[in-house]
Amino acid sequence: MGKTNPVANVFIDTNILKFSAVKKHVYRTKKTTVNWGGTEFEVEYHEPHTVNDLHKIKNEVQKRDAVFLSMLAHAGISEWLNFYIHREVDLETWGLPGMASPSGRFFGCTLREVPDPVPPQSRIILGGNKKFKEHILDFVCSIKHPRFIELTKMTGAYQGASKPLNLNQALDAYHIWCAESAEMDYFLTMDYKLQKVVRRSKVETSVKVVTPDQLVRLVIPKFGFLGAIKFMWNGYKFAKLRIGFDEGKGWT
Template structure:
């Protein structure tokens, strides 16, 4: 048997796979490949030694399928609200008790407001784990400026949870050359300005998507604003080369899946469907690790209890 110097192990001059050797050099001693002495040397002295020996960085390379998130994902991710709740109390003033109304701080969990819809509630809970997938680099989320503008017209978006639980969201480019876009002028609402913007688009692909989503009602008729926004978001996802379109709009998913004349290369997924789709790609060990770490991340962010004070 040829025994080489120990430092050559760092340069992979000694085979590390069991099928390639019967003995290895550890702690300046030759030990059997089946010896429990390997436990002692499993933890290297430095991270550089670890990476050189077993190439640990390859174990943490996760697939990053491009994902486009819809407006309702940001809406249902804003679960924690800090509010004031009014209460009646009494105050002793000059020997006389007076009934007064005062306000106290209160933390609200919007997931508790979802009633009689277990599918919607389950998807809202899973958003915390998907956000962790983005934070840990397993997934990469994208969105468009119009998605953020649409959230400005939604109530309750000022949440202590942060935007999508602090997950980084990358912005995609406009599907066509930028045009003048009025956000607000004090005369019209933000939704009216959005409808004016969408109605001026004359691109043929956007026209096809408005027909698929049901926004187009015929010539000389205005578009339906919600469906028109869905069509624009799908168009943005297509032009940006997204693989998935993450949404909790079940009607949109049904309409797109049943469309035969107009199809889209972007696969529309709900949070539950997306998690089932990408989880096997993490590998067996990676999937269990993600489920455990994702649960620990999501539990305090979506499973917290309501109560007094701002937590």
């Protein structure tokens, strides 16, 4: 079967990178008894251990979407889909724990970068007597573009002309703005509250905000009959290897 062009361009939210970092290398505390000079002592030591963060997810909907991420990454590796981020997404991951995962960033799928929605301006991200998040808040509050202001109202970041933006919602607005400007087809997120807010807002956006499960259902028919079968089988094998592992000893 001949290869077709990618069927969609997808911008991924920061939480997608977080939930795709499923494999963790940690040290587990163990106790053992040693004999030293004829006297026995109980001592602690630490051994390498591999954990699967999927086991920590209690919400079944969230767990299902986390499982689908690896299949979507396979679709990107197989060039059925193109995935994009903005460097602001990378900056957000700096403050998230556990991002240095052996799973690889988005399971090793290539992530292209979209340009800034407006010509880049100088900004400070570190230094001085401000925290990292304070610099980010300064950046988003300094943006006066009409479209960005509209999107801050859509996401709930706007709190009035005399008040600063709500940081998390302002970053959501900025990411959606990046996706719009780059003419993305989909905005992939596991922030279910954001999706509901966007759906209910009177402000419309050209990019469709979807969860992993929704994206899989939307794009599979575009692969064609044989392409869909091939994707489901190979995607399952790809996912089973990367997220189906059991917790165990050693770092693999």
